[in-house]
Amino acid sequence: MPAKANVLEFIFSLNQAVAEREGTMQPVIGLGLPAVVEDLSEFLSTDCIPPQH
Numbered sequence: 001m002p003a004k005a006n007v008l009e010f011i012f013s014l015n016q017a018v019a020e021r022e023g024t025m026q027p028v029i030g031l032g033l034p035a036v037v038e039d040l041s042e043f044l045s046t047d048c049i050p051p052q053h
Helices: 007-023
Strands: none
Touching: none
């Protein structure tokens, strides 16, 4: 996404493209790391702020 792009327009356009692919049964990569990543430990860390209960 270009730095000066309208974020809402970009997300809407991206959503439309994903919906079209889903509608024609074409593959869509979901959230998170791609399936080719075999060792997730390389991308995990413990330096986070824990949620408050």
